[in-house]
Amino acid sequence: MITYIFLFQSHITTKTAHTSSQVSDHEQKQKDSPRSLTMSGHVGFESLPDQLVNRSIQQGFCFNILCVGETGIGKSTLIDTLFNTNFEDHESSHFYPHVRLKAQTYELQESNVRLKLTIVNTVGFGDQINKEESYQPIVDYIDAQFEAYLQEELKIKRSLFNYHDSRVHVCLYFISPTGHSLKTLDLLTMKSLDSKVNIIPVIAKADAISKTELQKFKIKLMSELVSNGVQIYQFPTDDETIAKINASMNGHLPFAVVGSMDEVKVGNKMVKARQYPWGVVQVENENHCDFVKLREMLICTNMEDLRDQTHTRHYELYRRRKLEEMGFMDVGPENQPLSLQETYEAKRHEFYGERQRKEEEMKQLFVQRVKEKEAILKEAEREASAKFEHLKRVHQEEKLRLEEKRRLLEEEIMAFSKKKATSEIYQNQTFMTPGSNLRKDKDRKKEPGYRLELLCFDVRACETIGGRKDAEEAPILCKTKVPDHRRSSQAKAIKMISNAQPLEGGSRRAGESSQAGSLASRARPVLQR
Amino acid sequence: MDPLRHSPSPSSSRASSPRTLSCERLGYVGIEAVLDQLKIKAMKMGFEFNIMVVGQSGLGKSTMVNTLFKSKIWKSTMPGLRVPMPQTLQLHSVTHVIEENGVKLKLTVTDTPGFGDQINNDKCWDPILGYINEQYERYLQEEILITRQRHIPDTRVHCCIYFVPPTGHCLRPLDLEFLQRLCRAVNVVPVIARADSLTIEEREAFRHRIQDDLKTHSIEVYPQKSFDEDVNDKILNSKIRERIPFAVVGADREHMVNGRCVLGRKMKWGIIEVENMAHCEFPLLRDLLIRSHLQDLKDITHNVHYENYRIIRLKESHALPQGPGWVNLAPAPPPAPTGTRASPGPAKMCRWAEDNSDEDF
Numbered sequence: 001m002i003t004y005i006f007l008f009q010s011h012i013t014t015k016t017a018h019t020s021s022q023v024s025d026h027e028q029k030q031k032d033s034p035r036s037l038t039m040s041g042h043v044g045f046e047s048l049p050d051q052l053v054n055r056s057i058q059q060g061f062c063f064n065i066l067c068v069g070e071t072g073i074g075k076s077t078l079i080d081t082l083f084n085t086n087f088e089d090h091e092s093s094h095f096y097p098h099v100r101l102k103a104q105t106y107e108l109q110e111s112n113v114r115l116k117l118t119i120v121n122t123v124g125f126g127d128q129i130n131k132e133e134s135y136q137p138i139v140d141y142i143d144a145q146f147e148a149y150l151q152e153e154l155k156i157k158r159s160l161f162n163y164h165d166s167r168v169h170v171c172l173y174f175i176s177p178t179g180h181s182l183k184t185l186d187l188l189t190m191k192s193l194d195s196k197v198n199i200i201p202v203i204a205k206a207d208a209i210s211k212t213e214l215q216k217f218k219i220k221l222m223s224e225l226v227s228n229g230v231q232i233y234q235f236p237t238d239d240e241t242i243a244k245i246n247a248s249m250n251g252h253l254p255f256a257v258v259g260s261m262d263e264v265k266v267g268n269k270m271v272k273a274r275q276y277p278w279g280v281v282q283v284e285n286e287n288h289c290d291f292v293k294l295r296e297m298l299i300c301t302n303m304e305d306l307r308d309q310t311h312t313r314h315y316e317l318y319r320r321r322k323l324e325e326m327g328f329m330d331v332g333p334e335n336q337p338l339s340l341q342e343t344y345e346a347k348r349h350e351f352y353g354e355r356q357r358k359e360e361e362m363k364q365l366f367v368q369r370v371k372e373k374e375a376i377l378k379e380a381e382r383e384a385s386a387k388f389e390h391l392k393r394v395h396q397e398e399k400l401r402l403e404e405k406r407r408l409l410e411e412e413i414m415a416f417s418k419k420k421a422t423s424e425i426y427q428n429q430t431f432m433t434p435g436s437n438l439r440k441d442k443d444r445k446k447e448p449g450y451r452l453e454l455l456c457f458d459v460r461a462c463e464t465i466g467g468r469k470d471a472e473e474a475p476i477l478c479k480t481k482v483p484d485h486r487r488s489s490q491a492k493a494i495k496m497i498s499n500a501q502p503l504e505g506g507s508r509r510a511g512e513s514s515q516a517g518s519l520a521s522r523a524r525p526v527l528q529r
Numbered sequence: 530m531d532p533l534r535h536s537p538s539p540s541s542s543r544a545s546s547p548r549t550l551s552c553e554r555l556g557y558v559g560i561e562a563v564l565d566q567l568k569i570k571a572m573k574m575g576f577e578f579n580i581m582v583v584g585q586s587g588l589g590k591s592t593m594v595n596t597l598f599k600s601k602i603w604k605s606t607m608p609g610l611r612v613p614m615p616q617t618l619q620l621h622s623v624t625h626v627i628e629e630n631g632v633k634l635k636l637t638v639t640d641t642p643g644f645g646d647q648i649n650n651d652k653c654w655d656p657i658l659g660y661i662n663e664q665y666e667r668y669l670q671e672e673i674l675i676t677r678q679r680h681i682p683d684t685r686v687h688c689c690i691y692f693v694p695p696t697g698h699c700l701r702p703l704d705l706e707f708l709q710r711l712c713r714a715v716n717v718v719p720v721i722a723r724a725d726s727l728t729i730e731e732r733e734a735f736r737h738r739i740q741d742d743l744k745t746h747s748i749e750v751y752p753q754k755s756f757d758e759d760v761n762d763k764i765l766n767s768k769i770r771e772r773i774p775f776a777v778v779g780a781d782r783e784h785m786v787n788g789r790c791v792l793g794r795k796m797k798w799g800i801i802e803v804e805n806m807a808h809c810e811f812p813l814l815r816d817l818l819i820r821s822h823l824q825d826l827k828d829i830t831h832n833v834h835y836e837n838y839r840i841i842r843l844k845e846s847h848a849l850p851q852g853p854g855w856v857n858l859a860p861a862p863p864p865a866p867t868g869t870r871a872s873p874g875p876a877k878m879c880r881w882a883e884d885n886s887d888e889d890f
Contacts, residue, residue, distance in 0.1 A: 035624075035626070037601070037625045037626070037627050039598060039600045039629065041599040042599075043598055043599050043815075044629075044815070044816070044819050044820040045627075045629060045632060045634050045819045045820070045823065046629045046630040047821075048571070048576050048824065049571045049572055050568075051821070051825070052567065052571050053564050053568060054824075055825070056567055057564070082558070083558055108558075108560065110558060110559075110560040111561050113561045115560050156839075156840055158836070160832075161828075161832050239573060242569070295559065296559070299559045299560060300559035300562035301562070304566035320675050323675050324675060
């Protein structure tokens, strides 16, 4: 398909050369102002404006109003009065932490004109203690609507004639009727909004100011606005039909308005008014307030101009700024006209190149990190294995040592069991000698209870250490058998003790005998056990 | 009305669905005054209309244009004058500002002498398509500028009148080819030229045959069926569709008939009054073009044809060089495919491709 296109290009170059010259002639002719012709009869295109109007009726109109003002200043009431309908009932609270914007869309119809009206209210404006962030949400909202339209316009497949235009066409700024001057918040807000939207300032609750005060207030307000460079919307005076009325209205700005949906009987008519003990403020009475003027200017005379200004001035400004911010220009480096397309393509290439480079970088970084991690892990592995080896060795050594110990112990055990065996044999042998009995008894006395076996051990020990002594001291021969001689050995033990303690003093013999008696009594239960 | 689009916003704003409020009005609001405002604005700015006439020489194109706008837009070529036959297709454009009752109209008429006059008329529609696309391109370039003008000058062709020679048989291959291509790029209104050579019955038969031909080849001429918005449009447009193509006669000479001064052609056997519905259908054409559907022509050009061009252009811009005379070669497919379309459509495209490849080698 693409090759086909190029072939086509070459084929028609000869023809285009000719037509381009023709076209340039055509351009030339267009550059000279076109000649006007007089017609000899009625053609009929005077119905063109009607055709246009019919089409607009079919499509319907769209109008978006933004109301900025403190809570309770009468924004909703004024809108209700302007459009003669009760839009919303509830009052908003004063306690919102931030300023929010609430947008609601209504479809109104009057005779055959359909109007899609969007009212955007600022909720919580001026209620906070710290009002620094008050106007930012409003600016953001307006920008967001422009952005949405711009996005739709830049789409490839777009449907602009179907698009619900949500850009704010007019901003009604409500000034509270203090009678002195503009508040700082008002000034700041209007200054930040004046390049984005058409601002019409109104003095709300104008029934609180007297006529003379009102004049002074208006003059003061306008001078303040002018001296601070705030550009409010001026009604257009270039078309003769409405120039006069617009010019006079411009002098009445800002409009002092009163809103009310309540009806009061005045004379023999029911009019919209506010009833006070001292009188009735009629909303549609030009002497009482400027409501009628506002309605005239806003809706009847200049609605179309407001929309036009929004589209051709504010929106274009936003668009230009936004596109320049994104880097698009109309004129390239050598003053060659750049197309949006080329710039876009260039940017896209740049972006892709950048992205690829970043991807490469990240890949390399990733690889590097992986390598590092691998090295660390290897190191750790090596250390771990070294440790393991070490531990293994230690364990081996430990094991050997324990083996050694065990062997020793086993040897000891064996030796000991041998000794035990021999001692038993020896014991049986020594049972023939009384001394040994006594010795046994003595030991029995010494350690009562189940240490009878031990006594045998001790016998040997006593023998070795002090046993001979005992043997020498009490050379009593024992002739009885083993079981019997136990009992008898008791008696002999008693005798033994009494004999054994000669060194301690002969005087104590009496006591000793009692001691011996106690001992014997003590020994007895041992034996019985 | 279309469903409401929820407008986005950084703070939590809700766009609730539109409530249609009841029509009990307590008083006057004044919304309908916006219509007057529109009118005032439109009259101040003036209107633009670009029309193109295509047809073989001698079919009365220049005369027709003069008759339509009741002024000497073109100097009509009289037979007998030695005007050299143009060798290639040329495009002449002329711009006039005409005013009627305060309404200013900037009219641009583009003529195409040399169309279909050669022996080999192959691809004689290319310069025309190139011209149309060039106007779209110009508008597009203006539209995507950063700092753009308040009112972009509109040179796009809003309507193309195609003159069918009164053979009385059916559409010729040249006609078919041309109509097929152009219908997708611009609003085409075919007319039977020089209808004074056909009797009423012949005229009707010719008209029916042409309508059948158009249907067979799924050529959608203006008013296009697929762009009818609502019932009223459908009714109105179907009446017009029954009478397309109009059998017209053009004349810029005045004659006296029954004491009235009328535009007409004086023949030996009578005077053909141009504005008489019994004689020819010129009033219908004039009403369609100027009195009732002019705005519609402009709207369809802007909303449909221009958007199609823009879509194709923006999609393919990095593959193609931008230049004048670039022909729209990837036309948008017709919106309502009918059963009969399947066979001739692709065959035609293939044949076209083949032709080109032949010529290349």
